[in-house]
Amino acid sequence: MNFIVTRPEHDMTTKYLSAWAGEIIGLAEIKKIRVIDLRRVKANQNDLIGRIKKLDPKLIFLNGHGSDDCISGHDNKILIKVGYNHQILQKRITYALSCNSGKILGQKVTEDNTSTYIGYSDEFIFVGDSNYITRPLEDPKAEPFKESSNQLMVSLLKGNSAKEASERSKDKFKDNIRKLTSSLADINSLQIAQCLWWDMRHQVCLGNIEAKL
Amino acid sequence: MEKENNKENFLADEEVRKLVIARLKVLSPDTIISLGSEGGFSRDELVKDVEEGNKVGEKLAEVQMEWLRSFKENITV
Numbered sequence: 580m581n582f583i584v585t586r587p588e589h590d591m592t593t594k595y596l597s598a599w600a601g602e603i604i605g606l607a608e609i610k611k612i613r614v615i616d617l618r619r620v621k622a623n624q625n626d627l628i629g630r631i632k633k634l635d636p637k638l639i640f641l642n643g644h645g646s647d648d649c650i651s652g653h654d655n656k657i658l659i660k661v662g663y664n665h666q667i668l669q670k671r672i673t674y675a676l677s678c679n680s681g682k683i684l685g686q687k688v689t690e691d692n693t694s695t696y697i698g699y700s701d702e703f704i705f706v707g708d709s710n711y712i713t714r715p716l717e718d719p720k721a722e723p724f725k726e727s728s729n730q731l732m733v734s735l736l737k738g739n740s741a742k743e744a745s746e747r748s749k750d751k752f753k754d755n756i757r758k759l760t761s762s763l764a765d766i767n768s769l770q771i772a773q774c775l776w777w778d779m780r781h782q783v784c785l786g787n788i789e790a791k792l
Numbered sequence: 793m794e795k796e797n798n799k800e801n802f803l804a805d806e807e808v809r810k811l812v813i814a815r816l817k818v819l820s821p822d823t824i825i826s827l828g829s830e831g832g833f834s835r836d837e838l839v840k841d842v843e844e845g846n847k848v849g850e851k852l853a854e855v856q857m858e859w860l861r862s863f864k865e866n867i868t869v
Contacts, residue, residue, distance in 0.1 A: 591824070591832040644829040655829070678828035702828040702851060709822045709834065720823065766818050773859040774825065780858065 580792060581613035582638035583630055585622040587653035591712060595705065596642040596676055598715035599725040603640065603732045610736060622652035624664075631667050637792055638672050640732060645677030645698075648684050661687045669694040672741055672790050676728055678702045681783040689786025695741045697731060701781040704774045706767065720767060723755035723775055740791045745784035752779035802853035803845040812842050812853045827851055 584604065586597035597618065607614045615630050617623075622643065631639070641658065644651045648661040659665055661684050668688045672695040675681070681698035688696045711718035716725075730751040734744035752775050759765075759772040803809045819835045826832045830848050833841065841849035 592826045592828070595826065704828070704855065705826050707824045707826060707832065709824050767820055767823055770815065770819055773855055776859055776862065777855045
């Protein structure tokens with residue numbers, strides 16, 4: 580089995596998402612799953628489309644900025660766009676850790692009822708700490724966002740269905756929200772909980788939700 | 793971040809604006825909030841965005857209001 584991951588790293592947001600995805604790559608390697616890691620400038624349309632056509636992966640993990648109808652790669656160059664190349668994601672499971680693409684792109688990709696698209700129907704918001712910008716994995720404020728999002732990929736790689744993976748991710752969001760709201764000793768806890776709540780509410784699992792690896 | 797025409801203009805309400813600013817001001821100064829393609833913003837930048845009522849400020853207000861609505865709707869986690 581193999582999967583493709585895109586990891587642009589051109590600003591604070593993409594550097595955080597890339598670092599989080601690095602943990603998933605590590606987990607996949609332990610499980611002897613081959614990962615095609617399109618990182619930094621490799622996160623471009625030509626490389627992505629070429630690899631999908633060549634390897635026909637069942638799972639695609641897209642990290643980066645997005646809008647209603649597209650997902651971008653390094654330097655915000657478009658990777659996948661509705662009406663241009665969105666069909667390349669069909670008959671696969673896609674998890675898009677990006678803003679808004681669950682709204683239109685995800686709907687279009689899953690029109691064929693054989694495809695699965697998990698993403699966010701509005702902004703994916705997270706909280707971080709300026710003292711950890713160069714060390715995202717050590718950032719305690721960002722940790723619950725990483726945990727909750729990564730749970731989705733962890734579940735998929737364990738063989739759970741897309742529906743189960745999304746539910747487990749949402750359960751992790753809830754766990755973190757509960758922890759933060761039950762102990763408001765940290766002055767930032769409420770804001771972090773609010774953003775987690777927002778992300779959880781906007782995570783969508785579309786199309787063939789019973790699909791699994 | 794595209795703003796839709798049918799989105800509510802939360803910050804037009806002075807009370808909401810004050811509430812969002814008050815919530816932001818209690819954050820530690822090293823806190824950053826990443827708002828998608830708009831980028832990452834410090835606490836002080838966010839306070840300014842809310843005061844100006846721009847789209848970043850509106851998004852923060854929307855997050856805050858959705859959180860408060862969840863209590864009104866008795867949605868539990």
